[in-house]
Amino acid sequence: MTTSQAAITLLGSNIGAQVSGVDLSRELSGAEKAFVHQALIDHHVLFFRDQSLEPVDIKRFAEGFGPLAPHPRGGPDYPEVMPFRSKQEPDFILGTEWHTDGSYSEHPPLGSMLYFREAPEAGAELAYANMHAAFEALSPQMTVYLKALTATHDVSRSRFGSDRQVKTSWSHPLISSHAVTGRPLLYFNSVYTARIDGVPTPESRAIIGFLREHVANPYFSVRIKVEPGSLVLWDNRCTQHLALWNFAPGSLAGLRTQIESVTP
Template sequence: MAEKNINKGVAGRAQNLSNSRAQGVYETIDIKPATAVIGGIVSGVDMTQPIPDAQVQDLNHALANHNVLFFRDQPELTPEQQIAFARNFGDLHIHPAGPQDLNPEIFVIHTHKDSKINNGGGWHTDVSCDEKPPLGTMLQIHKTPEAGGDTLFANMYAAFDALSDTMKDLLRTCTAMHESEHIYRGRYSDRGVDDTGKSFPSAEHPVVRTHPVSGRECLYVNRAFTTKLVDFEQAESDALLKFLFTHLEQPQFQVRFQWEENSIAFWDNRCTQHLALWDYWPEERKGNRVTINGERPFHQIN
């Protein structure tokens, strides 16, 4: 188990948005809100070419402001183009069930009539079981079903803001365990992954984390990976987590994204949860995903 209260009260790590970016004004991109609460539809970016530093900064801050960015105007990216674009935001994560060949950074999302599971079929934050969970994830869907296959995203800033002050104060003092064996054990046998004798990551994180770019507080527990509140009795932990999961999964915090061929979603794992619907069987849905490494979650006491 990680050291108790790890990364609570860390000062000086959250960056400050510039005034214009904090107000949603950007010099190098055009962005329209997808809803009043979460999501931005972006144009003015060419992912097939290197992009200037100013545009990287605009996208980085737009991601922190909007939680998830949607792109409708991109061609089908090659794996190399998608990797190169994502590397503007950090080093890339290599999934243990991904191909260990020419492009190990690419994780193929592919669900079809013979699939036994749907990746991302419950509310979650990607790989929160890691000591340093991913900053963000970028997915381009190349093949869509005739109908269905939408992805829902939820705003964890808004979920935290909607709590009472008393609940906020309690949660600011809490940490939780994020574990993965119950999810990953045997999950990728169809990809040739043998996990016999394998250990699976777990980590202790603050229940409320500070976003390192926006400086805002957000909830950081999710139904998939979060198993227990540290220093609570099991019954107490179960009851409080059940409340939090039900609270943060409410529709008023969400946007529902309908994929089109070559649509791209780029979401911020630090302040967002998502769920991929599997309502299109026996049709097929396929795309390429890259995930950007992040830092250890912290809560900054103001």
């Protein structure tokens, strides 16, 4: 699939595409913006290689999708863009369990971007899973059952959220739909989903155990090897992700930003 110089190469059968022919260090044309926006809707995760970007470029590109959230560790000139550096041990920037960012909030983020200035030659992979595909793989009987249920997502279940003074949690339907396409999806993740609402505790645990195993099905996912100059953009509304901490020695360093929900 191409438009002008921009082109799409599929990375997986259910999720992920590499975009080539687009220079993110400049203002994109209207046609390029439309192409990238549609590609994100179609493929849920977009991967750009060989980019040379500064915080101003990250901010400009990300703002084309929605408002950005300032981060406490953001830079002085661009607080929405957070520098990161990860060495031998995982940290808060790259989660090592399947999760959806901010699912514990009333309006979880629309998406996120990671730009890598440094990456080791071997390892350093990100994995993304398609929750539309996870929904479609449920049996009709399980789909009917889950459609009637909500689940509470709680930030305190995270090893970082447990240190927060304000505990944040929110309840969401287990079966939701994409804000743009209306396509149904499974909205669950093992990091933040604390309990299934309105059912006995043993039943809640059983459902969570089933869903944790279900969403980890490799047929729903794709793995992406990051390199210096790589940028990954994902639709947080219909995906889960994790970092594969499969490199040493070396480090990951770059920039991160989060795109806020446009839901009022």
